[in-house]
Amino acid sequence: MNNYQPVIGLEIHVELSTVSKMFCSCPADWFGKEPNTLTCPVCLGLPGALPVANRQAIEWVVKLGLAMRCGINMVSKFDRKHYFYPDLPKGFQISQYDVPFCHGGSYDLLDNKLEKLKTINIKRIHMEEDTGKLIHKNGKSYVDFNRCGVPLVEIVTEPDFENSTQVKQFLEELHTLVLYLNISDANMEEGSMRLEPNISIRKVQGSTLHVPSKKNITLNAVHGMWSDLPNYKVEVKNINSFKFAVQAIDYEIERQIEILKRGDIPPQETRGFDPNIHRTVSQRTKEEAHDYRYFPEPDIPPITLENSYVEGVKADLPELPQQKLRRYIKTYKLRYQDATILISDSKLFNFFEQVSGHLITGHKTEELKDENMYSMVANLIINKKISIDQPIDSFVAEAVKKLKPVETDEEELVRAIDWVINENANAVLNYKQGNINSIMFLVGQVMQKMKGKADAQLVRSKLEEALS
Amino acid sequence: MNSNSLKVILEKLEKREITSVEITKQYLDEIKKKDSQINAFITVNDKALNEAKLADDKRQRGDKGVLLGVPIALKDVYSTRGLKTTAGSRVLENYIPPYDATAVKKLKQAGAVILGKTNLDAWAHGSSGENSDFGVTHNPYDLKSTPGGSSSGSAAAVASGMAPVAAGTDTGGSIRLPASFCNVVGLKPTYGRVSRYGIIAMGSSFDSIGHITQDVFSSALVLSVTGEIDPNDGTTGKVAVTQYHKLLGKPINGVKLGIIKEFMKEGLDSEIKKNFGKACKTLEDLGCEIVEISLPHVDYATSTYYILVPAEVSSNLGRMDGVRFGNSRDHFSAEAKRRVMIGTYTLSSGYYDAYYNKALKVRRLIINDFNNAFKSVDAIIAPTSPTPPFKLGEKLNEPLSMYLSDIYVCPMNLAGVPALSVPMEPAHNLPCGIQFVGRQFDENTIFNIAHAYEQARGDINLKLKI
Numbered sequence: 044m045n046n047y048q049p050v051i052g053l054e055i056h057v058e059l060s061t062v063s064k065m066f067c068s069c070p071a072d073w074f075g076k077e078p079n080t081l082t083c084p085v086c087l088g089l090p091g092a093l094p095v096a097n098r099q100a101i102e103w104v105v106k107l108g109l110a111m112r113c114g115i116n117m118v119s120k121f122d123r124k125h126y127f128y129p130d131l132p133k134g135f136q137i138s139q140y141d142v143p144f145c146h147g148g149s150y151d152l153l154d155n156k157l158e159k160l161k162t163i164n165i166k167r168i169h170m171e172e173d174t175g176k177l178i179h180k181n182g183k184s185y186v187d188f189n190r191c192g193v194p195l196v197e198i199v200t201e202p203d204f205e206n207s208t209q210v211k212q213f214l215e216e217l218h219t220l221v222l223y224l225n226i227s228d229a230n231m232e233e234g235s236m237r238l239e240p241n242i243s244i245r246k247v248q249g250s251t252l253h254v255p256s257k258k259n260i261t262l263n264a265v266h267g268m269w270s271d272l273p274n275y276k277v278e279v280k281n282i283n284s285f286k287f288a289v290q291a292i293d294y295e296i297e298r299q300i301e302i303l304k305r306g307d308i309p310p311q312e313t314r315g316f317d318p319n320i321h322r323t324v325s326q327r328t329k330e331e332a333h334d335y336r337y338f339p340e341p342d343i344p345p346i347t348l349e350n351s352y353v354e355g356v357k358a359d360l361p362e363l364p365q366q367k368l369r370r371y372i373k374t375y376k377l378r379y380q381d382a383t384i385l386i387s388d389s390k391l392f393n394f395f396e397q398v399s400g401h402l403i404t405g406h407k408t409e410e411l412k413d414e415n416m417y418s419m420v421a422n423l424i425i426n427k428k429i430s431i432d433q434p435i436d437s438f439v440a441e442a443v444k445k446l447k448p449v450e451t452d453e454e455e456l457v458r459a460i461d462w463v464i465n466e467n468a469n470a471v472l473n474y475k476q477g478n479i480n481s482i483m484f485l486v487g488q489v490m491q492k493m494k495g496k497a498d499a500q501l502v503r504s505k506l507e508e509a510l511s
Numbered sequence: 512m513n514s515n516s517l518k519v520i521l522e523k524l525e526k527r528e529i530t531s532v533e534i535t536k537q538y539l540d541e542i543k544k545k546d547s548q549i550n551a552f553i554t555v556n557d558k559a560l561n562e563a564k565l566a567d568d569k570r571q572r573g574d575k576g577v578l579l580g581v582p583i584a585l586k587d588v589y590s591t592r593g594l595k596t597t598a599g600s601r602v603l604e605n606y607i608p609p610y611d612a613t614a615v616k617k618l619k620q621a622g623a624v625i626l627g628k629t630n631l632d633a634w635a636h637g638s639s640g641e642n643s644d645f646g647v648t649h650n651p652y653d654l655k656s657t658p659g660g661s662s663s664g665s666a667a668a669v670a671s672g673m674a675p676v677a678a679g680t681d682t683g684g685s686i687r688l689p690a691s692f693c694n695v696v697g698l699k700p701t702y703g704r705v706s707r708y709g710i711i712a713m714g715s716s717f718d719s720i721g722h723i724t725q726d727v728f729s730s731a732l733v734l735s736v737t738g739e740i741d742p743n744d745g746t747t748g749k750v751a752v753t754q755y756h757k758l759l760g761k762p763i764n765g766v767k768l769g770i771i772k773e774f775m776k777e778g779l780d781s782e783i784k785k786n787f788g789k790a791c792k793t794l795e796d797l798g799c800e801i802v803e804i805s806l807p808h809v810d811y812a813t814s815t816y817y818i819l820v821p822a823e824v825s826s827n828l829g830r831m832d833g834v835r836f837g838n839s840r841d842h843f844s845a846e847a848k849r850r851v852m853i854g855t856y857t858l859s860s861g862y863y864d865a866y867y868n869k870a871l872k873v874r875r876l877i878i879n880d881f882n883n884a885f886k887s888v889d890a891i892i893a894p895t896s897p898t899p900p901f902k903l904g905e906k907l908n909e910p911l912s913m914y915l916s917d918i919y920v921c922p923m924n925l926a927g928v929p930a931l932s933v934p935m936e937p938a939h940n941l942p943c944g945i946q947f948v949g950r951q952f953d954e955n956t957i958f959n960i961a962h963a964y965e966q967a968r969g970d971i972n973l974k975l976k977i
Contacts, residue, residue, distance in 0.1 A: 134829020341715035
């Protein structure tokens with residue numbers, strides 16, 4: 044695909060885990076509840092009922108915006124987005140149209156040396172309400188309104204991704220970020236995080252970009268600005284895992300390039316991902332696109348945020364995943380891979396931080412005397428070599444025992460090596476014939492003979508010496 | 512004093528000269544006797560006497576609710592728990608709300624007894640009551656004339672003595688016009704003074720929740736009950752509610768009143784103009800200074816109103832989809848369909864800026880007009896309607912001419928200011944009203960001026976035709 048360049052943007056919906064719903068006081072914790080038990084006149088859209096915005100939810104969307112380096116609109120408002128669907132009881136969804144809470148942010152994707160790989164621009168983050176759920180059973184359709192009005196944030200990126208790998212990294216890190224901010228359980232299976240990639244392809248000729256249209260630079264109706272972006276866009280819905288997002292994007296890239304190669308332009312459309320066949324299928328074309336008839340929600344006055352409020356939210360931000368990653372690599376000298384695993388699981392990194400603290404306060408650091416000490420502790424935690432389901436001090440005791448340099452009785456080691464070489468003629472022969480792996484077997488035998496009281500590194504080098 | 516004044520009723524109740532059961536029964540009897548000719552009620556509350564009994568028990572126990580035992584009627588857009596609420600439309604002919612509107616809750620807490628639900632133009636769309644799906648309401652002063660709308664049943668019920676108080680809604684004059692046509696007092700409070708929660712919405716940024724009474728005192732008393740800063744309605748204002756009825760009776764000499772220049776031209780019935788002049792004279796005699804003011808953009812009010820309100824209507828009626836409650840959409844009648852179509856059109860992409868957005872800007876100019884006017888006057892006065900009540904059927908097939916009946920009342924809804932219509936001397940032997948318009952949340956001023964006028968004006972010489 045060398046002269047075709049994918050242009051990928053994302054729309055991500057994240058359900059907030061506030062106690063109550065976005066516009067009423069019903070519990071927001073809808074998942075797995077008896078249908079239609081968490082409802083009231085407001086979220087059922089009964090005649091006369093009025094929405095009142097949830098302050099907590101607004102604070103959380105501001106929090107997310109600040110964490111993604113967005114500008115915050117100090118005066119914001121809600122709008123009504125109209126469409127008809129049985130799971131939308133009011134006939135409109137309360138959303139935000141032209142003045143979202145957050146706009147113009149950015150997020151850096153880093154490589155394993157923490158160098159900036161790519162900056163993803165965040166177009167906007169806005170607040171809206173979730174819809175109900177349709178359940179189709181025995182040829183009948185039912186509506187469960189429990190989810191109606193649950194707060195939802197929508198994060199819209201610019202079309203800055205070039206491949207599914209970048210998308211995957213972004214999604215995984217966003218998932219972690221949301222958990223750090225403690226604003227959502229971000230549970231994919233329960234639909235707390237929903238992904239809608241949009242994909243198009245541009246042709247690259249030499250060093251210049253060629254848009255698959257007659258004019259190179261057009262007033263782009265698809266992206267709403269003058270740009271060199273393709274003048275079509277395919278949106279993919281029904282994706283409920285990162286793996287499926289990757290599959291859907293890869294499939295789309297291939298599909299669209301094929302169409303372009305034929306000299307056609309892929310139609311602007313919405314497609315759905317079918318996880319059974321790992322493919323996307325057409326759902327709706329541009330001609331059927333909705334006119335949502337947005338207008339300002341008259342029942343909710345515009346929301347004014349004070350500077351001090353936003354500053355306060357900013358000051359309360361926790362250490363963010365990338366900051367933690369840097370700190371782990373810089374302060375603890377962890378390997379990138381280990382640090383990445385640790386920081387994406389709060390159970391792991393909380394335990395790691397407690398153990399590290401314990402090592403310092405308990406003066407175990409002098410005992411261990413190893414600059415790779417933290418790295419080794421991280422390894423013990425990640426690879427579950429020692430259970431982390433135990434109190435910190437017993438974990439530390441076990442770890443110190445494991446990591447403490449072993450004092451080796453060298454005379455006994457010489458005797459043990461001699462004995463092992465005599466007893467394992469086959470393995471020795473193998474080694475001498477070039478089967479390097481045999482050395483590990485012999486090391487094991489020596490360690491066993493020494494009843495574990497030997498430094499494995501030393502054993503190995505002495506063995507190699509003896510066999511040379 | 513009129514026996515339907517709350518002052519009289521509450522005094523009798525307090526002195527135990529009458530019980531709530533007795534007075535409720537009296538009104539129910541009046542309804543039985545008269546409503547076949549008036550058609551003011553869609554539903555009569557068959558539990559009214561039980562509620563009255565409870566109120567009497569409470570009084571016996573020393574409870575002192577402000578409206579304890581007072582029967583009231585509600586326009587049929589007020590959600591009433593367990594009592595059918597139709598909005599005057601066949602779409603909701605079987606809808607029984609599971610909850611009370613905040614205003615209903617407040618009235619019940621104050622001890623009021625619900626007599627029933629009154630007739631209206633379906634969804635409050637109309638100025639004559641003729642758009643009701645449950646038959647037209649007749650004007651008690653001329654059965655062949657309209658009582659005005661959309662709170663037609665509420666005005667007719669109070670006028671004919673079937674209820675002492677009837678709650679209504681005023682989106683573009685729907686309380687004041689019928690009050691004017693039926694010789695009763697109608698209050699459109701400031702937008703956001705009374706909670707809209709539970710009132711079936713028409714134009715959400717316009718709907719004012721008010722009431723119709725026999726006199727200004729009753730009006731002020733009811734507002735001190737229904738007025739609220741409601742956590743369930745984010746658009747209720749942050750201004751505290753006062754005991755409006757206790758602040759009446761202050762002298763009004765030196766008060767400066769403005770007459771709207773733009774209203775005093777062709778289209779205004781000459782007899783109404785003359786009577787309005789007499790009312791001005793009465794006010795001057797009370798010591799008011801009357802000056803001419805200008806609302807330069809007020810001529811655009813009706814056009815602006817008929818862009819913005821249908822837009823909100825088209826959105827608000829979207830939920831009447833027949834999926835969960837009510838009948839299917841083919842039960843909508845012509846006027847609702849007309850407004851849904853206009854609103855859908857003006858909100859469509861490509862037309863939004865030309866219509867909705869432009870109308871919003873004009874609305875801002877009209878608000879500024881009122882703000883400027885209130886820099887030089889304490890209140891504004893105007894005839895409520897340019898004509899006396901018109902005949903039923905007269906404007907039915909001319910929606911535009913029907914829309915123009917609201918020419919003097921709908922500008923106040925665009926501006927969100929309070930306005931109170933009070934009967935003045937009849938024209939052509941039919942009722943007509945003068946309205947007092949105040950600054951936002953300054954109901955006290957207009958109540959006080961209107962109360963002084965009401966006292967000075969004396970009785971109105973008109974006879975009910977039933």
